Amino acid sequence: MEEEKCKEKEKIVEGKTKIIWRVNASTVEIESKPDITARNGKKRDKIPGKEILANNIACNVFEFLNSKRVKTHFIKRYSEKSFLAKLCEMVPVEVVVRRYALGSYLKRHPEIPKFFRFKKPIVELFYKSDKLRDPYIITQGNQKRIDWILYEAKEPLSTNSFLGRISASWSLKEEKLAIKKAKKTFILLERVFRDLGYILADLKVEFGRTTEGEIVIADVIDNDSWRLLTEEGEHLDKQLYREGKDLDTVRTKYEIVSQITNSLKNYI
Ligand SMILES: Nc1ncnc2c1ncn2[C@@H]1O[C@H](COP(=O)(O)OP(=O)(O)OP(=O)(O)O)[C@@H](O)[C@H]1O
Ligand SMILES: [Mg+2]
Known part of the structure; x- marks a missing residue:
């Protein structure tokens, strides 16, 4: 058990906006990053807190879709900036x-x-x-x-x-x-x-x-x-x-959308 706890998480891949961590042979943790990119990564910035808003939006959407029997890789929310999902070959x-x-x-x-x-x-x-x-x-x-x-x-x-x-x-x-x-x-x-x-x-x-x-x-x-x-x-x-x-204007929009998607719960 102790050994399990001390084990470093294995990073499978780090992309522009997410990190994929291995949890076990068939499960991963998908962590959002504060990064925002456009034009195939040529334009790039960090918006602190965006990772929490992005993760909340993704989880709200996946919980809604799973309730409508649309199959996704989503398993459950894990932390405020991550969720558990099925490991996939993309x-x-x-x-x-x-x-x-x-x-x-x-x-x-x-x-x-x-x-x-x-x-x-x-x-x-x-x-x-x-x-x-x-x-x-x-x-x-x-x-x-x-x-x-x-x-x-x-x-x-x-x-x-x-x-x-x-x-x-x-x-x-x-x-x-x-x-x-x-x-x-x-x-x-x-x-x-x-x-x-x-x-x-x-x-x-x-x-x-x-x-x-x-x-x-x-x-x-x-x-x-x-x-x-x-x-x-x-x-x-x-x-x-x-x-x-400006990034503050952009952040405000992400906050609004995070709030809006909280209402998806009422449609499950
Ligand atoms: N369930 C999953 N299992 C394994 N990998 C996944 C899963 N879901 C997403 N990924 C991969 O996680 C990687 C990191 O995501 P991110 O979107 O940050 O990458 P990216 O820099 O945008 O590159 P890409 O162009 O591949 O999307 C992506 O390559 C994505 O395909
Ligand atoms: Mg991507």
């Missing part, structure tokens, strides 16, 4: 669900007006690669084999924006399931935020494969994962930081 993909045309969508579709509302939310996949600037994915293949065709995310799709073709990190069945889960997550959250008087414009989720081989929502869903606006169109998410607003 799939290097960002799944983005959009109700409104914003962000890189506008660069790929310059003919579509900003804030165009999609009647049915659209889903897009991006390959996580800093070197390739997180390219846009078009999936090709069948039940036996699938490939990801990669295109520049910030240019209209054309032969000029083609970057390459790689073999996918999951099966077609898993990809379809992940897309379905991402959509369901978006719709569930959008409905609650709507009810509370806010607009969820888009959402990014990541997936991992548990040690049991199941594909679940992993990483975090926090205030850096979405565009969340007031009814007046004011951003409560990381957008203000991207635009260079």
